Structures are given as structure tokens and as C-alpha cells.
Amino acid sequence: MLTAVRERDAYANLALPGILRRHRLRDRDAGLATELGYGTLRAQGLLDTIIDACTDRPLAKIEHALLDALRLGAYQLLRTRVPDHAAVTTCVELVRSDHGSQSAGFVNAVLRRIGEHTEAEWLDRLAPDPAEDPVGDAALRHAHPRWIAQAFADALGGTGEELTAALAADDTRPRVHLLARPGEITAEELALATGGEQAPYSPYGVHLEPGSGDVGELDAVAEGLAIVQDEGSQLVAAALARAELLGEDTGRWLDLCAGPGGKASLLGGLVAARGGTLDAVESSEHRADLVRRSVAELPVTVHVADGREAPLPDGGYDRVLVDAPCTGLGALRRRPEARWRRRPEDIATLTRLQRELLVAALRHVRPGGVVAYVTCSPHVSETVGVVGRIIGREGRPGPAGAVDQLDARASLPGEVPGLGDGPTVQLWPHVHGTDAMFLALLRRPLEG
Numbered sequence: 001m002l003t004a005v006r007e008r009d010a011y012a013n014l015a016l017p018g019i020l021r022r023h024r025l026r027d028r029d030a031g032l033a034t035e036l037g038y039g040t041l042r043a044q045g046l047l048d049t050i051i052d053a054c055t056d057r058p059l060a061k062i063e064h065a066l067l068d069a070l071r072l073g074a075y076q077l078l079r080t081r082v083p084d085h086a087a088v089t090t091c092v093e094l095v096r097s098d099h100g101s102q103s104a105g106f107v108n109a110v111l112r113r114i115g116e117h118t119e120a121e122w123l124d125r126l127a128p129d130p131a132e133d134p135v136g137d138a139a140l141r142h143a144h145p146r147w148i149a150q151a152f153a154d155a156l157g158g159t160g161e162e163l164t165a166a167l168a169a170d171d172t173r174p175r176v177h178l179l180a181r182p183g184e185i186t187a188e189e190l191a192l193a194t195g196g197e198q199a200p201y202s203p204y205g206v207h208l209e210p211g212s213g214d215v216g217e218l219d220a221v222a223e224g225l226a227i228v229q230d231e232g233s234q235l236v237a238a239a240l241a242r243a244e245l246l247g248e249d250t251g252r253w254l255d256l257c258a259g260p261g262g263k264a265s266l267l268g269g270l271v272a273a274r275g276g277t278l279d280a281v282e283s284s285e286h287r288a289d290l291v292r293r294s295v296a297e298l299p300v301t302v303h304v305a306d307g308r309e310a311p312l313p314d315g316g317y318d319r320v321l322v323d324a325p326c327t328g329l330g331a332l333r334r335r336p337e338a339r340w341r342r343r344p345e346d347i348a349t350l351t352r353l354q355r356e357l358l359v360a361a362l363r364h365v366r367p368g369g370v371v372a373y374v375t376c377s378p379h380v381s382e383t384v385g386v387v388g389r390i391i392g393r394e395g396r397p398g399p400a401g402a403v404d405q406l407d408a409r410a411s412l413p414g415e416v417p418g419l420g421d422g423p424t425v426q427l428w429p430h431v432h433g434t435d436a437m438f439l440a441l442l443r444r445p446l447e448g
């Protein structure tokens with residue numbers, strides 16, 4: 001898995017099932033392989049800092065396959081209960097069989113040096129002084145790139161205990177969340193059927209314990225009654241469906257960035273119950289196919305188009321979702337390798353696209369209708385930064401004309417705590433147990 005991620009830019013969660021099948025790993029063996037692969041990828045930057053302290057060779061000069069073995073060994077020594085001698089021996093033998101005795105000797109020496117201290121002891125030696133660099137210290141301790149820890153600090157408004165809690169929660173394997181598809185099954189029935197627990201906030205959510213096996217094998221999922229969907233995604237989609245319109249809801253809804261179709265599936269179920277329809281736009285042909293599969297039998301029409309210029313009516317919709325392409329910094333716990341792959345340089349291109357999609361959404365919504373702007377990132381440039389540029393400031397309208405910002409907290413179902421002063425909503429893993437989803441609700445004023 002480490003090789004596939006490094007060489008082919010593979011997504012670990014997509015590569016894993018094939019690897020487990022090829023090596024005929026099931027049950028506890030599959031669980032251990034998953035934990036070692038995901039854990040090593042998640043902790044990569046921290047492991048590299050410690051490896052670097054244990055060798056004179058610069059990391060960039062270490063052969064890739066040896067570095068993979070060192071990371072895997074270091075992860076087992078520092079973060080698992082695998083006995084030290086077993087961790088070292090398996091990695092060394094792996095290297096010996098593929099790369100010879102000299103490389104095996106090198107890996108053996110570095111791993112033995114790493115095993116001389118615990119993770120906490122290494123961190124005390126290597127982390128920056130928290131009084132001088134609190135973000136750098138928290139970033140290393142919780143295995144995040146510094147720029148992402150800084151982005152969390154900016155969104156949280158501080159570098160104290162809350163930053164530590166946010167990074168720690170983001171470094172923990174999350175529970176699987178299921179969506180009980182409206183009209184198909186209730187959350188109560190789904191919890192009973194799966195042995196899970198009803199979600200605390202979403203009326204459609206069920207939580208499963210981490211490591212509860214292959215979710216696809218659950219009857220309710222195999223039969224299409226439920227899908228895997230983070231509770232935060234459920235909440236922001238439900239908020240759009242509940243937001244207060246001016247005038248009647250005529251049941252014309254639009255999802256402008258629909259692939260792979262999670263929120264379209266929830267919105268499609270909700271609009272169907274009201275006798276309405278959903279148009280779902282997705283620019284990628286392959287992802288549009290995934291949307292079609294997720295909304296089969298719902299009153300949803302899928303369009304392959306660029307959401308900035310989709311051939312759909314201006315002023316034609318009561319409710320529009322822009323679940324914008326983003327850095328995904330709010331969902332890092334579900335994608336072990338993602339934090340080391342994303343680059344801060346991605347942000348400028350993404351925020352331009354996000355602004356253009358939001359302007360298009362405000363064109364498609366009717367006067368009195370509501371647009372939900374959503375990201376699975378808490379980065380302030382992608383959240384309040386985008387919204388601020390579009391709605392204008394100090395009484396001057398922005399590029400989309402007059403827009404009223406609603407208090408998005410009021411449209412969430414249930415009593416969701418820890419939402420600050422509004423009007424936007426920022427969810428967090430350490431507060432809500434959800435991905436760090438962002439939501440702003442914007443309403444077009446009635447004309448004249």
C-alpha cells in the first residue's frame with residue numbers, strides 16, 4: 001500500500017481492498033494490515049522527522065523502498081503493541097530479500113536507534129519549544145504538516161488547547177457513519193439492523209465502531225437502503241432542505257457539484273417526499289456515473305457540465321447546493337495519505353473556482369430562494385474568505401448582486417452545540433465527531 005501511494009498516487013482506501021484480497025488477508029490479519037498501512041501513512045511526517053534524527057544519510061538520498069520499510073518499522077515501534085524485536089526483524093528481512101544484506105544492515109541499525117526511545121521521548125527531543133512555536137509543536141506531536149496545523153489554528157482563532165484537541169481528533173481513526181436514506185429506512189431501524197448507534201445530531205445518521213468489518217457487506221448497504229456518509233455532510237444537506245425561503249418551495253432543487261452523489265442521494269430523497277425534483281450537475285463523466293448510481297429511482301436528473309456554465313435556467317431553483325471542490329482539510333482522518341499530499345499552493349486555484357461556482361449558484365436560485373455554500377475544509381480562505389468576497393462588505397453588494405446571509409445554525413436539525421456566534425457553521429471532529437464541514441446559507445432578496 002505504501003508503494004502504491006508513493007509510486008502511483010493511489011488513494012490508500014481504494015488500494016487496500018485489492019491488496020487484502022491478493023494476499024488473502026481476512027479478519028484479524030486484515031485488521032492489522034489496515035492499521036499498519038493507514039497508521040504509517042497518517043504519521044508519515046512525524047516518522048520521517050524521527051528517522052532523520054537516526055541516520056546521517058539525508059532522507060532524500062534513501063532509496064524509496066528502504067524508506068517505506070523504515071516508516072513501517074518506526075510506526076510499529078512507536079505507535080503499536082507489536083513487540084520491538086518482531087517489528088525490526090520483519091522489516092529487516094523484507095529488505096534483505098528484495099535489496100540484499102547491506103541495505104538490511106542499514107535498516108536494522110536505524111530501527112534499533114529509533115527503538116531506544118518512546119514516541120513521547122522523541123517528541124521532547126525533536127519538537128520545537130511550544131512557547132516559541134506552538135503551531136510547530138502541535139503539528140509535529142499530532143503528525144500534521146505545519147501549514148495545515150496553522151490553517152486549523154486560524155479557523156479556531158487560537159493555538160491553545162483547542163488546537164491540540166482538533167489535531168488529536170484528526171489523528172484518530174474515525175467511526176464509520178451511515179446515512180439512512182429517507183423514504184427507505186429510518187435511523188432507528190438502521191441502528192437496530194446494523195448494531196450501530198443513532199447519530200447524536202443528524203436524524204438520518206447511524207454510527208458504527210471503527211473496525212466493524214466491511215461496511216459493504218451489511219445487508220442495509222448492499223440493498224441500497226443506507227450509504228456511508230459522514231454525519232457532517234448529512235447535517236449541511238439537511239440544513240439546506242430546512243432553510244427558510246421567502247415564498248413557496250415549489251420543489252425545484254439543484255446540486256451544482258454532485259459527484260460522487262452522497263448529498264444528492266439525501267437531497268433527492270427529501271425532495272421526492274415533497275413531490276419535487278433535483279437537478280444534479282457534475283463536471284467529471286466518471287463521477288457523474290457514480291451520481292447516477294447513487295440516485296437511481298429518485299426524481300433526480302444528472303447533467304455532465306461545468307457548474308459555472310451549466311445549461312440550466314437562471315432564477316429557476318428554490319434551493320441550490322454548492323458543495324465545492326476544496327482541499328478536503330476537514331476530512332483528513334478518513335484519507336490517511338491526504339495530509340502529506342495536499343499543498344498550500346492548491347488554495348489560490350481552488351478559491352477562484354469556489355467563488356465562480358458560488359456566483360453561478362446565486363444566478364440559478366430564484367428571488368427568495370437559498371444557496372448553501374459547503375466545503376469539507378475549515379481553511380478560512382475557502383470558507384468565510386470565499387463567502388465574504390461574494391456577498392460584498394460594508395453594505396456594498398459583491399459580484400453576485402444583493403444577497404442576504406442567513407444564520408445557518410438555525411437551519412441545522414437538532415441541538416448542535418459549540419457553533420460560536422454564526423452566521424456560518426463550522427463543524428469539527430473534536431467537538432461534533434464529524435468531518436470539519438463548513439456551511440453558509442445565502443438567500444436572494446425578493447425583487448422590487
Ligand SMILES: C[S@@+](CC[C@H](N)C(=O)[O-])C[C@H]1O[C@@H](n2cnc3c(N)ncnc32)[C@H](O)[C@@H]1O
Nearest residue numbers: 257258259260261262263283306307323324325
Ligand atoms: C466536494 S465534491 C462534491 C461531493 C458531493 N456533493 C457528495 O456529497 O458526494 C466536489 C465535486 O465537484 C466536482 N467539480 C469540480 N469542478 C467542477 C465544476 N466546475 N463544475 C461542476 N462540478 C465540479 C468534482 O469532480 C467533485 O465531484
